[in-house]
Amino acid sequence: MSYQSVDQIQKALTESVFHYAKDSKKAAGRALGTIVEIITFYALKSWGLERNIAIEKPLPEFGNDDITHNVEYSLHPSTHLTKVAFEANQLPITAVKMAKNQSLIRHQISKNTIKSHALLSKNLILRNSCTIYDGFEIFVNAYLDSYTKDGGQYSIVSLRRRPFAIFECKRVGVEEGMRKGPQTIEKAKQGAYVARTVSSLQKIRLIDGSMGGLIQKQNGAFRHGDYYELMAEIIASNDKELLSRFILTVGVVSNHGNWFTSENHNKELKVLAQSYDWLLFLTDAGIAQFIEELLLNPTNELLMVKEAFQISYTGEKGVNQFTKVKILLSADIALQSYFNTNKKNIEAWFNVIAPAGKRLVVLSEELNTLKSKKWW
Template sequence: MAFESVDALQRTLAETVFQYAADRKKAAGRALGTLVEIITFYTLHTWNLRDHVVIERSVPEFANPEILHNVEFSLHPIQARHEVEISPLSLPLTAAKIKRHLPFLHETTVKSTQALSRDAVKRNATILVESETGPVIANVDTLSDSNCRLIVCELSTDPFAIFECKRVGVEEGMRKGPQTKEKAKHGAYVAPSVSSLQKVRLRNGQFQGVMEQPDGSFRTGLYDEVLREVIDSSSAVELAGFILTVGVVSNHGNWFTSDNRNKELRVLAQSYDWLLFLTDAGLSQFIDRLLLNPTPELEPAREAFLASYPRSSGTNRFTKVRMAVDADEALRSVLHGARSRG
């Protein structure tokens, strides 16, 4: 089923999935935001970046550590990587149980968190401990009834990239409102403030890239050219303090066209280093296969989604942080398959 816009998709979700909610449209909108975050996380997974990811972490401004900004996903260099086999497996799989298999953590107090719950819900990028050099995270890699394999990574404190999700636009029946503007303003402030590579607008409207070197001199050039040079560099000196900023945007169909870009889009495009779009067609195809006309391979993910949005209170089993094991397997399989075909 094709939808002409995210508005139409949101209306359909409100009428078919969230018809019980007091504010069906708001419930559908929140679910769309969650889906964008999930798509982003599993896309990073297909790019073999899962073990670098920390979810919902505060990132300091460059050279101004007193001010922190929370971002959906930050990607950090891996200092050390450990494979842990736990057999026999006893649930819940807590940080304390994982610690027993990691000698370097024996003298450390770990967090009271679970990488895998008793009801088979995994926690993506479980933080076991925050050390002086950075977070130690665990991801469930493979799982059976009797054993579990985890990948535990010691990460550096400073990220090399951040990903933020922005489901923005002018919703049906509304004029351009404060929420859209605030999302754009937030991205416009955070993205340029966290990296050592700074933007300066020239009189001709172009952006100059400026990066202070350790000796106090400045490396400058057109921003996109300096950005490319830094990304391609293997110099630890050049990369120190550099953070690639990426915005992942799903837009309402009436937010902009190729000929008419609204101010908010221009603000985001000029703030992030890269701006990635989830098209209306791509997002609606995924949700159609997941919820509206479910395919067999995504049925476990659909069940986890519906269990997370019950008529009465329920437990989240379908978010970027907490994901049912069978739903996780389904999403990985489908998105890895889509990547190999694409």
């Protein structure tokens, strides 16, 4: 890679993109956090999970609905409802317009539950995982299938409220001249708390230092054993009592002088590794390759990604079109092509910290197994 560390990447972005900002280093650091989220999102899309993804949905703790936590990405059981074709002159494709579709009438949607945003704006800004309306047990999302200058098509799906998996991205920058970011351990603890409180499968530290698992059935009986063996049993099972409130928790961390490396764990990384079911380490080399090939020196096919990034960071408000929620459509198409074409290489950007000895392909298989359950 052209840069030896994320620090060098951040300095390059500070000089080439964020020179206008009052605190250009901090602005570049925030952008790096967005890049980690985008890499995670498009990796999930390349695994065929887009129609299950919700973004920043509140997730209640297990057995305690009074406390909810927003997570970057949650993966929900999904039921296809319909596909809808539209013409270019019908833009924007708003939630209000989509809610009038015949396939949604049976849901008896109340107007105050319909969202105000658009799946695709007149300026061709795409909203990822666009929620049309929220119900109690379900919510309904729209996902863009295709678009040309004449028009396009989108899919409407119904998503079960309770997810089967969550993904959270954690990254903390370091102030100039400091060894550690002041909020590093607090962010690690925050992520660890969420990971340990949302699923029905509970972690228990055993006297020998190993991790035990405990899950309760509706009749009050408990299942217990080695945590990862019990987790694998639940994922493979069709037992609705075990599956109904189980959530696979995945953390994605990136280095910036705080997490050290995937081989050399500091306190914060150890806290996260013992809390998430899976903890993935997004390497400096992976972030550097993404920035080099898509944001700094892209090919002509990927040029729109760079343009969307640059437009988003000019110092003006309301122009951001490079986030996990909203992205320029042409940049989205280019990113999907890049991630699908380079899937194996991109998977190598992630080192698996926990469970020890497991490969990323196992996580992909577990997610697709959970996706395929008869949740309804």
